[in-house]
Amino acid sequence: MNEMKEAASSCNACKQCAPLGACIAFKGIEGALPMLHGSQGCATYIRRYLISHFRETMDIASSNFSEETTIFGGNRNFNTGIDNIISQYHPQVIAIASTCLAETIGEDVQRLIYEYQATHEEVPEMVFASTPSYQGTHYEGFHEAVFATVKTLAKGKASDNPLSLHQLNLFCNLISPEDIRHLKEIAADFSLKTMIFPDYSDTLDGTSWDSYQRIPEGGTTIEAIENSPWAASSLELGYILNATLTQSAGEYLQNAFGVDNFRTGLPIGIRESDKFFAQLSALSGKVIPLKYQKQRGRLVDLYFDGHKYVSMKRAVIYGEEDLVVGLAAFAAETGIKPVLCATGGESGTLQQTLREVLGDLYSEEIIVGQGMTFEAMEAAIHDLDLQPDLFIGNSKGYYLARKLDIPIVRAGFPIHDRIGAQHNRLLGYEGTTILFEQIVNTLLEDKQRKSSVGYKYM
16 A cells, blocks of 8 residues: 655645635536635636636636735625625626635635625625635635535425426536536436536637627526425535535535435546446436447447557556546556556545545555645655656646656646647546547657657557
């Protein structure tokens, strides 16, 4: 068993800040405008960071803390910020996330919301997620926002409501807009009436506009979230989700309203996709459509075609914890050896989750690192003589891959040095097909590039 311990300090960490993840989730609510309670710099950084990944406009409001606000509290700034949002954006939802500064001085944001609602008329819905970055990564911030939204907007159960018939709450995790669209297609093919949340497939990957939209169209409707307690069941994608929450959104609906909650991993690879499709089949009472059976068959055939190129290749896999689990499971079943599985997250459960999910494909030689930095990853690669052939993860690992002259396949968040991150496909048999082809071709290109003769036939 090999598990790397976290360091006391970090530089170039394998993560981003918690309110950044919350803003992504909030963009999945129809008519919502994210607001950060804290300094202007936080909103500017997050807005620019997300624009570089999604290539879409990104308005994020801020209560704009000053030195005075930091000392005496941000009540006045909060009220002014809400006033400006309502007058300029006319949102259906104001989705608020706290920053480190607001949390450090002990701001009671929920109290500020109650006071504002009590003194103003016709106030939009207001959701608050506590997201100090010293308490989690962007991944925790994302799931904190999902939980906070459901807890705030989900209403009491009405047993005689017809919406209760075969409705599914699908909590889709931090994935690309393209993968969200694919999940919608799959749910429709199973004839499942489904609420997918968060749904930023349009808000963060829209069409070209004739005129600027301050709040882009799209997102999960407030009504759909309000109706989530009437669903027959919930399905969450991801085994780890959030290390800082006592319960997830699906678990909340189960505990508060009796909605049965099920969980599978991100459906990357054949094994994990099989679990996902089997669960949808059980929930819908329908056999897996022939369309997906054929996709699976073509993927199996592709594995045979590419096996000789990937067999026994050694991969460094990094990113959000559930993404690392899904990518490692996929890699292991194709013959690729995950030699280092690294994440900035600190759930403390990554290694055990990998062991359970990989099953007979798990190797005690896998190095598992939590709370990781890219400097620590480089040290592990050198000190433990891991000799990787491939990096799989976000573009933050590019400099290390370049330094070590190792090819990199970009997956997850963020991807800033390539265009089309919002269209990346990973999920299901089709997403796995695209990923596997990309990995094989990346290895072939690297082999050609380093060859003295540069042959063109493989």
